[in-house]
Amino acid sequence: MKTLKTDLLVIGAGSGGLSVAAGASQMGANVTLLEGHKMGGDCLNYGCVPSKALIASAKTAYAMGHAAPYGVADTLPQVDYAAAKDHVADVIATIEPVDSQERFEGLGVRVIREFGEFISETEVQAGDTRITARRIVIATGSSPFVPPIQGLADVPYLTNESLWELRERPEHLLVIGGGPIGMEMAQAHRRLGSKVTVIEGAKALGKDDPEMAAVVLDALREEGVEIVEEAQATSISGTEGAITVETGKGSFTGSHVLVAVGRRANMDRLNLKAAGIETTRTGIKVDDSLKTTNKRVYAIGDVAGGLQFTHVAGYHAGIVIRSALFGLPAKAQTKHVPWATYTQPELAQVGLTEAQARETHGDKLEIARFEFSHNDRAIAERKTRGLIKVMVVKGRPVGVSIAGHQAGELINLWSLAIANNLKMSQVSAMVSPYPTIGEVNKRAAGAYFTPRLFENDTVKKVVRLVQRWLP
CATH class of the missing domain: 3.30.390.30 (FAD/NAD-linked reductase, C-terminal dimerisation domain)
Known part of the structure; x- marks a missing residue:
């Protein structure tokens, strides 16, 4: 068993964790970073980066087929879905070195590629290493929430994580969930040639101003995206290539199902009870300074249970650095977060x-x-x-x-x-x-x-x- 001591232990190498680790190390702190999966976290590997890359492919295909208003002949785009996914992979690979283990070790950060688990209020076990830290930052992010829909576990389904492994264009994509992820991927796949149906239990883009949401939803419907609202999915059945979703507004059959109904905080591996850290329905309980109920431990980004955006995690990182490194008062606000x-x-x-x-x-x-x-x-x-x-x-x-x-x-x-x-x-x-x-x-x-x-x-x-x- 190896032991080490560190000023700051960061658990999770996603956007927030990397920002804390880089900033703290360059300011002179002894920093240890744990990551049991992929450097860069969800944003780089499954979220913001790949989704925007696929949207770029879809935007190009759409422009080719709608060029006549600009005096350019419309051209039926020949979409190679696998090549579009290659484009996505290339974008990830281009950004990847910025989030790599090698770069952070070059900044002076000790990187351990293991998941972390609390064994006391100040100690974390990571593989065969026991780490004692003056301050700890939990930045483990979130994962796709898979709802308990009857039959879902028995059919092949996609989430924002597994979608990027798909190499053949869906003939008819059923999207369960009309939030930002669902609507972005619905439009992208429609523009890449798939038939798309969005099934939303309440209102699509329901967290946004209804007048503004209507502008977007009208545009998507005009492009051929079927959007069914107030249609709670009650059961799912079928096999690969022919999956049926039953709702209160009828049944919908497609070749693929994308589940995009929200996200859940990644807390299961942490053994938070050992550290005296309380949780809420949405994540780890934190105060305005992002401290947990264990005042030596902070939680930032998605796992803190608030707004789930990459830029929020980055903003949180700045709050933590001010507090943990300099002992200065710092409180997170949401009024200016877009x-x-x-x-x-x-x-x-x-x-x-x-x-x-x-x-x-x-x-x-x-x-x-x-x-x-x-x-x-x-x-x-x-x-x-x-x-x-x-x-x-x-x-x-x-x-x-x-x-x-x-x-x-x-x-x-x-x-x-x-x-x-x-x-x-x-x-x-x-x-x-x-x-x-x-x-x-x-x-x-x-x-x-x-x-x-x-x-x-x-x-x-x-x-x-x-x-x-x-x-």
Whole structure:
């Protein structure tokens, strides 16, 4: 049995764990990193990276078949699904060295390729090594949640992990779950030539503003994606190539089933009870500083049971480094954390939705809107579907919803504004190059001031008065 002592032990080499390990080691801490599976975690190997790569393939295929509006002849794309998966693998391989064991060892991190299990409040067992740490960060992420649907265990099904092993294009893909993962993969596979049916027990894209979600769902339906809402899957039967999903709205048969109903925190291997760490229904219980009920141990990213996004894990890493390395007070917030769904058009949100803002702020709420159809760059590129909606209270944005071209890029500005408590006047003061999609943000800010400047009788009276006195 080997033993070692370390300043900081990081369990999990996904996005959050790698950020903590790299930052802490380069700042002088003695860091040990445990990973029993793949370096880079879900994001690199099964999530953000491969899904966006496949979406890029699908976007290219769609563009070839819809080029006529630009003066280019439509061409029926010859999709090689296996080659598209090769593209996905190549993208992963290109990014992989940044997350590799070799790179982190080069940064001074001790990397142990084993799963970790608590044996006391300060000790973790990893293979044949017992590690004592001053501070411990749990960054084990999450895995696909497989619901207890009758018969599901008896049929071949896909998750976001096993999907990437598939080399033959599904003839008819049934997607159980209408959240971001389900909708992204539904559109991608439809564009790559599959018939696609999405089966959602409640509302598709139900966590987003309904008006914005409708923009995306209408676009997907126009492309031929069948979206069945309020259809809870009750049982599944069949064999490979012919699988039937029974719902309250009838039965649906397809060649493949993708289960995309959510994710569950990876906690089973950790033996958290030995460390005095409590859990909740969604993950490990943490306070605002991301400390667990064992104050020497932090939990970050998906396993902390909050927003499940790669960028949240990275944000959490910064909070932990400030606290664990420097002993400084640091608290995680969510008001400025954006998220995006990478369908086409894209869907993005930061802060409060309209419904949440109305409930929180009542009559104090004002809403500024701007349609993509009035943006010259969007018109030039024929990407005019969508709008931006800014929720404003006392001159400051408290939430922004965007559905449209490059919504995931546009939301960055509003995260900055909310994080720094900026006023709408400061956003309006920004100058955007013309013509850009980014002008949508400035025009939304301008829409907030329009009634104050152009529909205000007092302003008009002042202007007329000034004009009388000007030489």
